Amino acid sequence: MSTVTTPSQAPTAPPRTPDVPRTPRRGRSRREGSGWPFVLPFLLVAVLFLVVPTLWGLGLSFTEQSLMGNGGWVGFDNYAEAFGDATMWSTLGNTLVFTLISTVPLVVVALVMALLVYTGLPGQWVWRLAFFAPYMLPVAVVVQIFVWLYQPEIGFLNYWLDRLGLDKVGWLTDTSVAMWSMALLTLWWTVGFNFLLYLSALQAIPDQMYEAAALDGAGGWRRLFSITLPQLRATTVLITVLQVLASLKVFDQMFIAFNGGSGPGGVTRPILQYIYDTGFTGYRMGYASAMSYIYFALIIAVAVGFQVLTSARRKEQRRGR
Amino acid sequence: MISAGRGSPGGWAPSRRTVLKGALAGAGALAGAWALAGCATGTGPASSASTRIQMWHLFTGGDGGIFQQMLTEVQEEDPSVGIDPVVLTWGAPYYTKLVMASVGGRSPDLAVMHLTRVAGWVPGGVLDPWDVDLLAEHGVTQDMFPPALWDRAVIDGQLWAVPLDFHAFILFYDRGIADAAGILGPDGLVGLDSPEGFVEAGRALADTTGYAGIGYGYTGDGAQMSRMLWGLYAQTGAEVVLNPGEAAQVDRDALVEVTSWVQSWLDDTVAIANSDYPSAVANFSTGRVGACFNGNWELQSFLTAEVDVDAMPMPTVFGSPATYGDSHVFVLPHQVNVDPAKREAAYATVAAMLRKSLLWSEGGHIPANREITESAEYQDKVPQSHYAAAADEAVFDPQAWFTGSGSDFQARVGEALQGAWLDKSSPEAAVDRLIGALDAALQTKPPA
Numbered sequence: 001m002s003t004v005t006t007p008s009q010a011p012t013a014p015p016r017t018p019d020v021p022r023t024p025r026r027g028r029s030r031r032e033g034s035g036w037p038f039v040l041p042f043l044l045v046a047v048l049f050l051v052v053p054t055l056w057g058l059g060l061s062f063t064e065q066s067l068m069g070n071g072g073w074v075g076f077d078n079y080a081e082a083f084g085d086a087t088m089w090s091t092l093g094n095t096l097v098f099t100l101i102s103t104v105p106l107v108v109v110a111l112v113m114a115l116l117v118y119t120g121l122p123g124q125w126v127w128r129l130a131f132f133a134p135y136m137l138p139v140a141v142v143v144q145i146f147v148w149l150y151q152p153e154i155g156f157l158n159y160w161l162d163r164l165g166l167d168k169v170g171w172l173t174d175t176s177v178a179m180w181s182m183a184l185l186t187l188w189w190t191v192g193f194n195f196l197l198y199l200s201a202l203q204a205i206p207d208q209m210y211e212a213a214a215l216d217g218a219g220g221w222r223r224l225f226s227i228t229l230p231q232l233r234a235t236t237v238l239i240t241v242l243q244v245l246a247s248l249k250v251f252d253q254m255f256i257a258f259n260g261g262s263g264p265g266g267v268t269r270p271i272l273q274y275i276y277d278t279g280f281t282g283y284r285m286g287y288a289s290a291m292s293y294i295y296f297a298l299i300i301a302v303a304v305g306f307q308v309l310t311s312a313r314r315k316e317q318r319r320g321r
Numbered sequence: 322m323i324s325a326g327r328g329s330p331g332g333w334a335p336s337r338r339t340v341l342k343g344a345l346a347g348a349g350a351l352a353g354a355w356a357l358a359g360c361a362t363g364t365g366p367a368s369s370a371s372t373r374i375q376m377w378h379l380f381t382g383g384d385g386g387i388f389q390q391m392l393t394e395v396q397e398e399d400p401s402v403g404i405d406p407v408v409l410t411w412g413a414p415y416y417t418k419l420v421m422a423s424v425g426g427r428s429p430d431l432a433v434m435h436l437t438r439v440a441g442w443v444p445g446g447v448l449d450p451w452d453v454d455l456l457a458e459h460g461v462t463q464d465m466f467p468p469a470l471w472d473r474a475v476i477d478g479q480l481w482a483v484p485l486d487f488h489a490f491i492l493f494y495d496r497g498i499a500d501a502a503g504i505l506g507p508d509g510l511v512g513l514d515s516p517e518g519f520v521e522a523g524r525a526l527a528d529t530t531g532y533a534g535i536g537y538g539y540t541g542d543g544a545q546m547s548r549m550l551w552g553l554y555a556q557t558g559a560e561v562v563l564n565p566g567e568a569a570q571v572d573r574d575a576l577v578e579v580t581s582w583v584q585s586w587l588d589d590t591v592a593i594a595n596s597d598y599p600s601a602v603a604n605f606s607t608g609r610v611g612a613c614f615n616g617n618w619e620l621q622s623f624l625t626a627e628v629d630v631d632a633m634p635m636p637t638v639f640g641s642p643a644t645y646g647d648s649h650v651f652v653l654p655h656q657v658n659v660d661p662a663k664r665e666a667a668y669a670t671v672a673a674m675l676r677k678s679l680l681w682s683e684g685g686h687i688p689a690n691r692e693i694t695e696s697a698e699y700q701d702k703v704p705q706s707h708y709a710a711a712a713d714e715a716v717f718d719p720q721a722w723f724t725g726s727g728s729d730f731q732a733r734v735g736e737a738l739q740g741a742w743l744d745k746s747s748p749e750a751a752v753d754r755l756i757g758a759l760d761a762a763l764q765t766k767p768p769a
Contacts, residue, residue, distance in 0.1 A: 068445030
């Protein structure tokens with residue numbers, strides 16, 4: 001928008017031409033220079049702890065480096081081994097399963113909670129606090145709470161199932177339940193953040209829209225589907241992207257809940273834990289680095305895929321209008 | 322609607338600036354306290370010592386206090402050596418830290434680790450061998466130790482570890498409940514020396530308690546499953562040989578026999594099938610079960626719970642006596658430039674700790690020093706002396722670079738067995754999965 005004003009100012013400029021081109025340039029460069037001290041600390045930390053280790057890891061992935069310090073160049077052997085490693089694929093599968101069964105409820109439940117709080121419930125701040133509070137807890141605390149709830153013999157959940165005459169559930173021991181238990185725990189823990197994002201997005205929808213729709217005779221459901229949800233689309237995309245990336249990084253919950261183990265039949269071990277186990281418990285740093293890079297490539301592919309998908313849709317929408 | 326949206330908790334809400342200030346002050350206070358605590362731990366009782374050595378160990382539970390007491394007494398006897406202990410939580414990360422400290426050239430002068438992990442470390446050069454002659458000068462000789470422990474500490478003709486103890490996977494029992502169930506003889510439990518006898522005894526205990534007979538917590542815990550499996554497997558007389566690059570040499574039938582036998586008594590009467598470590602401990606502490614398989618390190622918690630507790634080595638169910646366990650050992654992490662005075666102090670400290678190890682049995686562990694376990698003072702200790710025989714029939718995790726306490730492989734054992742023991746799936750399938758995991762691990766090149 002600011003470009004509109006420039007041409008109208010341009011005619012008044014010529015009298016001062018000798019100075020004009022020089023001053024702004026000098027001013028701009030001075031302003032740029034004055035920014036460096038602020039950026040430098042971050043850059044330093046980023047280079048030291050992000051860029052250098054990332055490149056170092058790439059180098060490691062072509063060696064059979066052990067944590068004990070020995071090892072030499074092996075070329076692409078690690079990558080070849082990884083592609084034939086059934087455990088890598090199965091743990092990758094575990095991570096993807098978790099991402100799927102955690103992301104969907106984390107988006108849907110957050111939306112429902114936000115809608116309920118925004119439209120119906122009195123005492124909004126109480127709900128906001130209650131829903132967001134678990135997010136403030138450290139992961140170790142959350143997992144400890146849930147491990148006690150999930151206890152097979154003396155846990156709260158199985159105690160009440162038993163009292164109600166239902167079968168006890170092997171929350172952490174049944175191969176088909178354990179991952180859901182992890183997702184449930186994660187839902188309780190982090191849904192508050194998505195809830196807050198949705199709530200603020202709801203508050204940003206102009207009231208006139210609802211008023212106009214009400215005047216036209218739109219009911220509650222019509223307003224929900226024709227105004228609220230379309231207005232929330234950008235937020236939903238944002239939350240989904242953030243959530244998918246967060247869920248792909250899952251490690252802590254399983255690592256703590258199963259004491260560094262891999263869950264019943266190995267079904268809860270995410271790929272990051274397999275990489276950790278390989279590198280830091282099995283000491284095979286080279287191979288662990290190679291698997292990290294394979295996974296890294298996959299995450300980048302997902303991120304780029306998202307980008308392409310959303311920007312394509314945005315273009316379509318613009319064309320539609 | 323909008324006013325509800327903007328509703329604030331009330332007028333007391335602090336401004337952002339005061340909150341930030343408070344948070345900063347709090348963080349500063351915490352950091353300060355941490356720094357002070359860091360200073361405090363550095364100064365031991367013998368701050369005037371001429372030689373100071375740093376020792377890493379992993380005792381944080383009840384045995385941590387006892388270990389510290391031993392260190393204090395050792396330093397009081399010989400004030401010329403000061404010991405700076407670094408205590409780290411036991412678990413896989415302990416070994417990661419110790420290896421990284423060694424590789425980084427900042428290794429401690431002395432460290433405690435598990436005997437089963439030594440084999441994986443020797444090829445990498447992170448340990449220095451012990452000089453047997455120098456040990457003998459300090460009064461530490463081979464004949465002091467049970468052969469099972471010493472032999473495992475010798476690799477390629479060199480001694481890499483000096484055992485402090487053997488900590489065994491034993492059977493605790495409640496004297497009162499066992500007596501009421503009619504299985505208590507004058508010298509402990511009777512009739513447990515056959516697969517059928519053991520199950521019958523378990524039923525008798527269950528009849529007495531009204532809940533279950535024997536506690537065994539294993540779900541989600543590969544270590545607990547490894548302890549049961551390899552201990553019983555050794556009782557059948559079978560062996561395991563793991564050579565990198567080859568298929569695992571195991572007796573599949575013996576593994577299946579052991580696995581199906583354990584499956585048979587995890588029937589919610591003899592033992593609760595879905596029981597994890599803490600609930601098994603809780604059940605035995607509260608008398609809901611009359612006996613309990615666990616490591617001897619739980620002795621103190623049972624005594625604290627005022628159980629009328631006694632204990633015995635693993636019942637000899639399959640013929641030849643064998644009790645699974647591991648051993649805490651002293652090792653010399655590799656030093657680039659060995660300081661002779663510190664090395665000497667390390668040898669002296671280990672010798673003194675071994676002489677003090679009567680105290681070590683308080684924590685439940687069986688001292689490796691036979692002069693202690695054969696002494697009258699130790700024989701008077703009950704129930705410790707009742708299971709001390711476990712050290713003479715000691716069996717360990719199969720020897721390979723990837724096995725042992727705190728290794729990732731114990732989780733693979735757990736993955737394989739839990740299905741058979743908890744979900745009652747086929748023991749053959751579980752054993753095949755286990756052998757598959759062994760073979761896969763043997764195919765990977767050992768890190769060095």
